[in-house]
Amino acid sequence: MLQNWAGNHTYGASRVRHPRSVEELRDLVGSATRVRALGTRHAFTDLADTTGDLVSTQELGQDIEVDAERRVVRVSGGVSYGVLAEQLARGGWALATMASLPHISVAGAIATGTHGSGDATGSLAAAVAGLEIVGADGALRVVSRGEPDFDGSVVSLGALGVVTHVILDLEPTYEVRQDLYADLPWDVAVEHLDELTSTAYSVSLFTDWVSGGIKQVWLKSRDGVPPADLWGAAPAVETLHMLAGADVEAVTQQGGITGAWHERLPHFRLEFTPSRGEELQSEYLVPRTEARVAVERLRALAPSYAHLLQVGEIRTIAADRLWLSGAYDRDVVGFHFTWVRDVPAVYAVLPAIEEALLPLGGRPHWGKCFAAETAALAPLYKRFEDFRDLAVRVDPQGKFRNDFLARCLELD
Numbered sequence: 001m002l003q004n005w006a007g008n009h010t011y012g013a014s015r016v017r018h019p020r021s022v023e024e025l026r027d028l029v030g031s032a033t034r035v036r037a038l039g040t041r042h043a044f045t046d047l048a049d050t051t052g053d054l055v056s057t058q059e060l061g062q063d064i065e066v067d068a069e070r071r072v073v074r075v076s077g078g079v080s081y082g083v084l085a086e087q088l089a090r091g092g093w094a095l096a097t098m099a100s101l102p103h104i105s106v107a108g109a110i111a112t113g114t115h116g117s118g119d120a121t122g123s124l125a126a127a128v129a130g131l132e133i134v135g136a137d138g139a140l141r142v143v144s145r146g147e148p149d150f151d152g153s154v155v156s157l158g159a160l161g162v163v164t165h166v167i168l169d170l171e172p173t174y175e176v177r178q179d180l181y182a183d184l185p186w187d188v189a190v191e192h193l194d195e196l197t198s199t200a201y202s203v204s205l206f207t208d209w210v211s212g213g214i215k216q217v218w219l220k221s222r223d224g225v226p227p228a229d230l231w232g233a234a235p236a237v238e239t240l241h242m243l244a245g246a247d248v249e250a251v252t253q254q255g256g257i258t259g260a261w262h263e264r265l266p267h268f269r270l271e272f273t274p275s276r277g278e279e280l281q282s283e284y285l286v287p288r289t290e291a292r293v294a295v296e297r298l299r300a301l302a303p304s305y306a307h308l309l310q311v312g313e314i315r316t317i318a319a320d321r322l323w324l325s326g327a328y329d330r331d332v333v334g335f336h337f338t339w340v341r342d343v344p345a346v347y348a349v350l351p352a353i354e355e356a357l358l359p360l361g362g363r364p365h366w367g368k369c370f371a372a373e374t375a376a377l378a379p380l381y382k383r384f385e386d387f388r389d390l391a392v393r394v395d396p397q398g399k400f401r402n403d404f405l406a407r408c409l410e411l412d
């Protein structure tokens with residue numbers, strides 16, 4: 001039985017199909033009753049599932065075509081960011097950001113608003129300049145930035161069709177160094193939160209929420225050197241994993257050694273193959289203006305959830321215009337939770353966390369575990385109804401709909 005990466009969801013689809021060409025995919029989608037795209041299976045829920053056929057994008061080609069003049073790359077949707085990044089770097093090109101894990105597919109990542117960290121850096125989806133999508137009728141359509149449907153079509157939750165190719169913005173290659181610090185007390189971290197997240201191109205703060213404060217600060221600096229003094233936090237003298245006791249072989253080079261962007265921006269190395277994950281994840285994207293209140297609320301709640309937590313991570317993401325993006329219309333701070341893999345226990349603590357964060361405007365990460373359903377989600381997105389209208393227009397028979405879309409968008 002096919003399961004997601006974390007092993008907490010067994011896909012209920014009747015079959016998994018592996019089209020080898022766009023033509024084969026068009027026939028398959030055009031003649032299907034129910035069908036959904038499957039990427040690298042890193043989502044933590046039934047998001048990708050269907051009662052019909054799952055369509056894996058893994059054999060649909062590995063195109064990576066750079067257009068140097070337009071500074072874009074056209075990439076097959078099933079290619080992982082890690083593979084894409086290596087090829088781009090070899091050719092002297094770069095992406096603005098990477099998620100913590102490079103193994104995730106391009107189309108699957110952008111469909112859920114996946115992001116890295118950086119005050120001035122948008123999500124992976126924000127770099128999308130165009131999409132090639134096989135729609136419900138089996139026709140291939142191209143949607144480009146600036147066109148009326150574009151802002152609704154990137155973070156699509158797989159509801160608009162199967163993305164065959166993605167056009168991504170590029171920039172010339174650059175170098176990054178990664179420096180870690182340990183132990184920043186909460187009062188200092190909260191007082192200097194905005195300064196802290198602006199000390200480097202990409203900043204991640206790791207905490208267990210119950211002990212004194214931020215346990216590790218990961219600074220990924222693109223220009224210049226990190227500050228000599230980080231409000232008294234101790235510079236790390238050895239390589240650290242964000243999970244106590246975990247194998248440091250898995251993490252990207254630290255210790256201030258400069259290297260290529262794609263070998264520092266992800267937390268984990270591409271050559272380290274993550275086994276089936278013994279974890280679940282949740283994340284809430286809260287407006288930056290509410291960050292301090294969110295921290296206070298999560299600290300107050302921590303005794304109720306800390307026993308399930310492997311680690312918490314705080315990151316920042318710049319605003320974009322994509323309708324279902326966690327960062328739609330505002331800069332956000334992401335409060336991420338890596339949980340132990342205990343599904344009932346984790347889902348039992350999520351409602352209290354959501355009661356604390358959703359009223360602040362916190363939006364759950366679409367690819368991770370959350371409890372909220374349509375009534376709670378709709379007010380968080382100004383263009384929620386527009387997305388629903390778009391989904392109904394491009395997929396009137398509901399070919400791409402599933403339980404997740406029924407539960408979270410009342411699309412059934």
Ligand SMILES: Cc1cc2nc3c(=O)[nH]c(=O)nc-3n(C[C@H](O)[C@H](O)[C@H](O)COP(=O)(O)OP(=O)(O)OC[C@H]3O[C@@H](n4cnc5c(N)ncnc54)[C@H](O)[C@@H]3O)c2cc1C
Nearest residue numbers: 037039040041042043099100105107108114115158163367
């Ligand atoms: C270890 C780990 C680390 C992670 N790190 C981060 C992180 O740093 N930042 C972050 O924001 N998230 C992170 N995530 C979450 C992850 O990025 C999302 O769950 C993402 O959607 C996974 O992509 P996938 O290709 O595995 O998608 P899948 O799980 O296969 O599918 C997810 C959704 O994408 C759709 N989809 C996939 N391919 C296509 C396609 N070709 N066309 C249309 N729709 C498609 C599916 O239908 C489904 O709706 C992490 C997850 C794991 C397991």
